[in-house]
Amino acid sequence: MSVDPDALLGWFDRAERELPWRAADVTPWQILVSEFMLQQTPVARVLPTWTDWVTRWPTPAATAAACRADLLRAWGKLGYPRRAVRLHEAAEVIVREHAGVVPDDVDALQRLPGVGAYTARAVACFAYGRRVPVVDTNVRRVVARAVHGLADAGPPATVRDHADAAALLPPDARAARFSAALMELGALVCTARAPQCAVCPLRDSCAWHVAGRPAGTAPRRPAQRYAGTDRQVRGRLLDVLRDSATPVTRAELDVAWPADDVQRERALAALLADGLAERTADGRFALPGQDRNATTASR
DNA sequence: GATTCGTGGAA
DNA sequence: TTTCCAAGAAT
Numbered sequence: 001m002s003v004d005p006d007a008l009l010g011w012f013d014r015a016e017r018e019l020p021w022r023a024a025d026v027t028p029w030q031i032l033v034s035e036f037m038l039q040q041t042p043v044a045r046v047l048p049t050w051t052d053w054v055t056r057w058p059t060p061a062a063t064a065a066a067c068r069a070d071l072l073r074a075w076g077k078l079g080y081p082r083r084a085v086r087l088h089e090a091a092e093v094i095v096r097e098h099a100g101v102v103p104d105d106v107d108a109l110q111r112l113p114g115v116g117a118y119t120a121r122a123v124a125c126f127a128y129g130r131r132v133p134v135v136d137t138n139v140r141r142v143v144a145r146a147v148h149g150l151a152d153a154g155p156p157a158t159v160r161d162h163a164d165a166a167a168l169l170p171p172d173a174r175a176a177r178f179s180a181a182l183m184e185l186g187a188l189v190c191t192a193r194a195p196q197c198a199v200c201p202l203r204d205s206c207a208w209h210v211a212g213r214p215a216g217t218a219p220r221r222p223a224q225r226y227a228g229t230d231r232q233v234r235g236r237l238l239d240v241l242r243d244s245a246t247p248v249t250r251a252e253l254d255v256a257w258p259a260d261d262v263q264r265e266r267a268l269a270a271l272l273a274d275g276l277a278e279r280t281a282d283g284r285f286a287l288p289g290q291d292r293n294a295t296t297a298s299r
Numbered sequence: 300g301a302t303t304c305g306t307g308g309a310a
Numbered sequence: 311t312t313t314c315c316a317a318g319a320a321t
Contacts, residue, residue, distance in 0.1 A: 034317085035317065035318095036318095037317090038316085038317040038318090039316095039317070039318045039319075040304090040305085040306095040315090040316060040317085040318055040319090041305090041306080041316060041317080041318095042306095042307085042308080042315085042316045042317095043316085043317080044308085044316095045306080045307075045308090045316090046317090077305080077306060077307085078305080078306075079304090079305035079306040079307085079316095080304055080305055080306085080318090080319090081304090081305075082304065082305095082319090082320090083304095083318090083319085086319085086320095113319095114318095114319065114320090115319085116318060116319045116320080117318085117319090118317070118318060118319085119317085119318075119319085122317065134317090136317045136318080137315090137316075137317075137318085138316095138317070139317090155300080155301090156318090157300095183317065186317095187316095187317080192314085192315065192316090193309090193310070193314075193315080194310090223312085223313055223314065223315095224314090224315095226305080226306080229303095229304095230303085230304085231303080231304060231305060231306095232305080234304080234305080235305055235306075238305090270304095274304090
């Protein structure tokens with residue numbers, strides 16, 4: 001089974017969301033910022049953060065020159081704050097090695113910190129119109145169903161996933177918009193939990209639908225728990241650092257996770273190693289680059 | 300290839 | 311209440 005570009009693009013013309021990073025005057029850098037924020041993060045939560053961020057730091061140069069602590073505070077509770085660190089680093093690389101211009105080829109993009117197979121192709125496609133397969137979780141699910149007749153995509157396999165998606169791309173200049181449409185279909189219609197086949201433009205040619213929507217057979221991996229993990233502890237510690245205008249003492253961090261000293265120390269060491277925190281000369285802790293001379297606690 | 304890395308809304 | 315899952319990347 002394949003995907004009829006006319007059917008998909010016809011649907012996209014009607015159903016496309018007006019997301020701010022799709023506006024005509026948005027720059028490649030601002031699109032790159034949106035892709036960083038959208039990694040494993042729902043669109044609804046990215047919207048306000050992206051708007052504030054690109055207003056405050058509209059270019060790679062502005063971002064590279066920004067203070068890491070300011071970037072982390074603007075990132076807020078979007079999740080996976082290492083993305084903010086890597087975005088900062090990517091801006092520095094773009095300024096230093098690409099004259100401040102976001103590269104337009106996949107290989108150069110993928111060499112940037114925090115830019116992997118998906119993000120590199122998304123920027124090449126959505127910012128520069130390049131004809132490359134763009135494979136995210138939505139595309140993998142649509143391909144699994146429409147092409148392979150399976151309820152769900154298996155584990156990611158980048159080479160095979162790219163080959164699958166590349167085989168679907170129209171040969172002409174519609175390819176970039178086709179990829180956006182494929183993602184949008186997965187996000188709005190061909191969803192993980194309750195696919196709306198009744199309104200799907202690919203229904204009549206979808207291998208999964210034609211086969212009667214057979215249930216998936218793949219064993220589901222055990223649900224990721226969060227409570228009590230290092231991730232939660234890191235989050236709590238970072239909350240304290242973000243909310244304090246001045247460096248905090250060890251005792252202030254203890255309060256954030258009093259139950260387990262070993263785990264708390266491990267999480268703190270990881271934050272330091274990841275560039276999400278710094279130890280000041282007097283033994284306190286702060287977001288990197290934050291003014292370390294201040295001694296008065298305030299919030 | 301399997302794990303780790305946040306967060307919060309919806310089912 | 312618990313579970314699922316959301317435009318992934320790095321190790």
